[in-house]
Amino acid sequence: MESLLQPEARVLSTLNSDGSRRWLTPRPSRGRFWHRRRAVAYGLITLFVGLPYLRINDKPAVLLDIVHREFTLFGRTFLPTDTPLLALLIVGVFVAVFFATAVLGRVWCGWGCPQTVYLEFVFRPLERLLQGEPGSPRKPAAWLAPLKLPIYLFLSALLAHTFLAYFVGIETLLGWVQQSPLRHPVPFMVMAVTTGLMMFDFAFFREQMCIIACPYGRMQSVMLDRGSLVVGYDRSRGEPRGKVKRGDVRLKIAGADEPRAVGDCVDCLRCVTTCPTGIDIRDGLQMECVACTQCIDACDDVMTKLKRPTGLIRYASQRSMEGRPGTAFRPRVLIYSVMLLVIIGALATLLLTASPVDVRLLRGRGQPYSIGTDGRVMGTVQLKLTNRTDRPAAYSVRVIQPVGGEVHLDENPMSVEPGQMRTQGGSVVLGRDEFGALGTCPVQIEITDASGSTKRVSFTALGPAGTGRSVEPSTPIREGGRK
Numbered sequence: 001m002e003s004l005l006q007p008e009a010r011v012l013s014t015l016n017s018d019g020s021r022r023w024l025t026p027r028p029s030r031g032r033f034w035h036r037r038r039a040v041a042y043g044l045i046t047l048f049v050g051l052p053y054l055r056i057n058d059k060p061a062v063l064l065d066i067v068h069r070e071f072t073l074f075g076r077t078f079l080p081t082d083t084p085l086l087a088l089l090i091v092g093v094f095v096a097v098f099f100a101t102a103v104l105g106r107v108w109c110g111w112g113c114p115q116t117v118y119l120e121f122v123f124r125p126l127e128r129l130l131q132g133e134p135g136s137p138r139k140p141a142a143w144l145a146p147l148k149l150p151i152y153l154f155l156s157a158l159l160a161h162t163f164l165a166y167f168v169g170i171e172t173l174l175g176w177v178q179q180s181p182l183r184h185p186v187p188f189m190v191m192a193v194t195t196g197l198m199m200f201d202f203a204f205f206r207e208q209m210c211i212i213a214c215p216y217g218r219m220q221s222v223m224l225d226r227g228s229l230v231v232g233y234d235r236s237r238g239e240p241r242g243k244v245k246r247g248d249v250r251l252k253i254a255g256a257d258e259p260r261a262v263g264d265c266v267d268c269l270r271c272v273t274t275c276p277t278g279i280d281i282r283d284g285l286q287m288e289c290v291a292c293t294q295c296i297d298a299c300d301d302v303m304t305k306l307k308r309p310t311g312l313i314r315y316a317s318q319r320s321m322e323g324r325p326g327t328a329f330r331p332r333v334l335i336y337s338v339m340l341l342v343i344i345g346a347l348a349t350l351l352l353t354a355s356p357v358d359v360r361l362l363r364g365r366g367q368p369y370s371i372g373t374d375g376r377v378m379g380t381v382q383l384k385l386t387n388r389t390d391r392p393a394a395y396s397v398r399v400i401q402p403v404g405g406e407v408h409l410d411e412n413p414m415s416v417e418p419g420q421m422r423t424q425g426g427s428v429v430l431g432r433d434e435f436g437a438l439g440t441c442p443v444q445i446e447i448t449d450a451s452g453s454t455k456r457v458s459f460t461a462l463g464p465a466g467t468g469r470s471v472e473p474s475t476p477i478r479e480g481g482r483k
Ligand code: SF4
Pocket: 233, 238, 241, 264, 265, 266, 267, 268, 269, 270, 271, 272, 282, 298, 299, 300, 302, 312, 313
């Protein structure tokens, strides 16, 4: 029975009209861009595998310790109290991606994305080695083909281990791989699931990741404009397309009765058969295009053989392809640039003015104050210090205002391990005359480490109503600046 609703001729480049998957076996085009991309890809793979072993300032170059909420990036450790800094960093990365996309299009997809790098320069080359190159009559020995999946599994496990090293550190990881998985079941499960996902992706899902799963790919239409750099086909030069007949100087166009002048595209389909997402770039810019430049290399090769200028498919903006002048000063580029500069400025300020110690001073719970036998007023406090340096530190704590005030702690100087937070209860003792008519007294406390670096915090102590200075009791406790 004929279906009532016929499918569109092309819904997705990897979908047959009956809904089944159209498996792609792109023919590699080893042109100038392919060689450059391969060099970049191997550099990125080396970086990914090598970074967990690299140490800067005696710390891992990158360690994302989620369990302890500590992130080490290139010698600097971000603690939980650095949340604003990390949030700013993440926002900065997003704005940088938007900016790069507005200017350079999907250059990340084609040159830097791990999906492209590993699929196109590790897994597909292995597949071609074991199963033969598409379109090539030379086939490797039959016994090689079954090795493909075991090798894929081994590589996926290797990548998953490397990925795990970014979260637990290479020393911990190397220790774990020498032990039974039962001694560390959760990390083992994480590694096993990551291996399975990689295996699924590189052996089966492949270009579907870019076409239907990747959110970055789906957002291209809003991030690009007509001035962004894309891989494009020059219609004005290529159309109408037509085949060159061997020994015939005239050119014929498919479907045309009479030979007539045709463009440079000879409709050889090399740009289509090489495309890893299965699209025809001559149909215009499409969301599936990951800007991998394979069609440029394929077409340049054809043009060179035909002794015509290369660049029928090339990197260009849609504006310049239409013959209109391009401009770098486009609204979205300017907006992203300003946002990026503001974020970089804020990040630099936060990093340069970051204190080596974080201080929080809280009033004690329960009775707000008590009067001592000497008539002085005592209020309980809690002092939280976070040592943000790489060395153990001892902090001296004293009251600098009002003069004559004292702070009593069990341990003063108070020692704190590197990167750790410590809380100590104590009391602040003040003269009764310091309290104003509202029964409050502004207090300033100074924290000094062995290097002489100081930090001050202010708070309002409560006491009996008197005749001295006074502030509203609701005044929050706040940190003062560094001296
Ligand atoms: S590779 Fe170039 S000449 Fe061949 S079909 Fe594509 S655009 Fe036309």
